[in-house]
Amino acid sequence: MALANTLGATFTLTLRDNNGKKSPMRFYFPAAVNTVALALTRANAIRDTVAALSNAVIVGGSVNFTLNEDDGGTYVPESEVERKLIVPFVGANVRQRFVSELPSPLFSIEQALSDTVDQANALVAAYAAAVVANAVTNRGEALLNISGETYIDHRNREKA
Amino acid sequence: MGPAFRLYWRDYSGKSSQQTFWLPDGLTIAAYVARANALRNAAKALSNAVITGGDLIFDNLVAGLAGPPAAESDIRTNLILFFKGGAGDVASWRVPSPAALGYDTDGEWRGTRLQRAALDALGLLDDLEAAAALTVQPWGDPFPSTFSIGGLDFTVP
Numbered sequence: 001m002a003l004a005n006t007l008g009a010t011f012t013l014t015l016r017d018n019n020g021k022k023s024p025m026r027f028y029f030p031a032a033v034n035t036v037a038l039a040l041t042r043a044n045a046i047r048d049t050v051a052a053l054s055n056a057v058i059v060g061g062s063v064n065f066t067l068n069e070d071d072g073g074t075y076v077p078e079s080e081v082e083r084k085l086i087v088p089f090v091g092a093n094v095r096q097r098f099v100s101e102l103p104s105p106l107f108s109i110e111q112a113l114s115d116t117v118d119q120a121n122a123l124v125a126a127y128a129a130a131v132v133a134n135a136v137t138n139r140g141e142a143l144l145n146i147s148g149e150t151y152i153d154h155r156n157r158e159k160a
Numbered sequence: 161m162g163p164a165f166r167l168y169w170r171d172y173s174g175k176s177s178q179q180t181f182w183l184p185d186g187l188t189i190a191a192y193v194a195r196a197n198a199l200r201n202a203a204k205a206l207s208n209a210v211i212t213g214g215d216l217i218f219d220n221l222v223a224g225l226a227g228p229p230a231a232e233s234d235i236r237t238n239l240i241l242f243f244k245g246g247a248g249d250v251a252s253w254r255v256p257s258p259a260a261l262g263y264d265t266d267g268e269w270r271g272t273r274l275q276r277a278a279l280d281a282l283g284l285l286d287d288l289e290a291a292a293a294l295t296v297q298p299w300g301d302p303f304p305s306t307f308s309i310g311g312l313d314f315t316v317p
Contacts, residue, residue, distance in 0.1 A: 002197045002200070002201075003193065003196055003197055003200055003211075003213070003214045004193070005189060005193050005216070007300075008296065008300065011222075011295075013222065015235065015256050015257065016229060016235075017229050017233040017234050017235045017256070017257050018228070018229045018230065018231055018232070018233045018234070019234065021234075021235050021236075022235070023235035023256035023257075025253070025254065025255065025256070027294075027295045028295055028296050028297065028298050028300075028303075029294070029295060029296065030296045030300065031300070034189050035188065035189055036188075036189065036218060036221070039218075039221070040221060040222065042294045042295075043221065043222045044222060045290070045291055045294060046291045046294060046295070047222055047225070048287075049284075049287045049288055049290075049291040050255060050291075051225055052259070052284055052287070053239060053241075053255045053258060053259060053261070053284065053288070054233075054239075054255050054256060054257050054258055054259055055229065055230035055232065055233045055257055055258070055259040055260075056229045056230075056233045056235060056256055056257035057224070057225060057227060057228060057229040057233075058224050058225045059224040060220050060222055060223060060224040061220075061221065061222030062217065062218060062219045062220060062221060062222070063218045063221050063222070064215045064216065064217050064218070065189060065192075065215065065216040065218075066213065066214075066215055067193065067196060067213060067214035067215060067216065068213060069211050069212055069213045069214065071211070072210070073210035073211060074210070075170075075171070075172045075210055076172060076208040076209075077172050078172070078208065079171040079172045079207075079208045079209045079210070080171050080172075080173070080175075080209075081169055081170070081171045081175050081176065081177035081209055082175070082177075085206065085207075098181075098182065100179065100181075101179065102179065102203055102206060102207055103169045103171070103177040103179070103207060103209050104169070104171055104177075104207050104208050104209035105206055105207055105208075106206060106207065106208055107208075109206070123205055123206045124206065126202050126205065126206075127202040127203060127205070127206050129202075130198050130199055130201070130202035130203075131181070131199065131202070133198065134181070134183070134195040134198045134199050135165075135181040135182055135183060135195075135199065136162070136182050136183060136184050137182060138161050138162075138182045139161075140162045140182070140184060140185060
C-alpha cells in the first residue's frame with residue numbers, strides 16, 4: 001500500500017519563438033532511468049539534438065517521475081475534494097510559510113459549531129509531524145511547526 | 161523552487177484534486193519516494209478521498225540555451241520527424257519552429273519533406289537517432305529510433 005516509482009519519467013522541453021509564444025515537446029524515459037542524474041544526462045542529450053533542429057530558443061526542461069498508487073481505495077459517498085483541511089506551517093525563516101490544503105478530511109475531526117480543527121487530534125498531529133519531517137518551504141527551508149489556525153474550508157460554498 | 165511532490169486525489173463524485181509539497185534538494189529518488197510515502201500515509205489517514213497517484217517534479221532541471229530565438233522562428237510551424245522500428249512500428253517527434261534543414265520542395269503547401277540523406281549531410285542523423293533511442297513510448301515500449309522522413313506541418317491561426 002504505497003506509491004512506487006515503477007512507470008519511468010517524463011521529460012518536457014519548452015521552446016519559445018520570436019513572438020514569445022512557447023511550445024512543449026514531451027519525451028518518456030524507461031523505468032531504468034531511476035535517478036535525477038540519469039534523467040538529466042538523457043534530457044541534456046535530447047535538448048542539444050532538438051536545438052540543432054529548431055530555430056526557436058530552448059528555455060528549459062522539467063522531469064517528472066510518475067508514482068504509481070497500488071491501493072485502489074474505496075470511494076466514500078460523502079467524500080468531497082472541495083472540502084479542505086487547511087494547515088498552515090511556518091519555516092525556519094519565519095517569513096516563509098507553507099499552507100497545506102488536504103482534500104476531503106474525515107468528518108470525525110470536526111468540532112461542533114466551528115470550522116476550527118483541534119491540532120491535538122491524533123490524526124491531525126500525525127499529519128503535521130509527517131509534513132514537518134518530510135517537506136520544506138518553496139525556498140527549501142525546513143518547516144518548524146503549525147503556525148496559526150487549523151480549520152475546514154469548503155470551496156464553492158458560501159459561508160453562513 | 162526545488163523539487164516537489166504532487167499527490168493526486170479523487171472523491172466519490174469523480175472530482176479530482178491535488179496537493180503539492182516542496183521537498184529538499186539533493187536526495188536520491190529512493191529517498192524522495194520514501195518522503196512521498198510518509199506524506200501520503202499521513203494524508204491518507206486523515207482523508208476519506210482516494211489517492212490516485214503522485215509525481216516527483218523537478219521543474220527547470222534542464223537548463224535553457226543562451227541566445228535569442230531566430231527572427232523568423234514561429235512555433236506554429238512544426239517539423240514532424242517519423243521513426244520506424246524493426247517490428248514495423250512507427251512513432252514521431254514534433255519539433256516546433258524547424259531550422260532550415262535542406263527540405264525537398266515539391267511545390268505543394270504541405271509538400272516539403274526532409275529526407276534521410278539531407279539530415280545525414282548536415283551531420284544530424286546519428287545524433288537524432290541516438291537521442292530517440294534514449295526514450296520510450298508513453299506505455300513503456302522501446303521508441304522506434306530509425307529516422308524515416310520528416311515533414312512540415314503548419315498551424316493556421
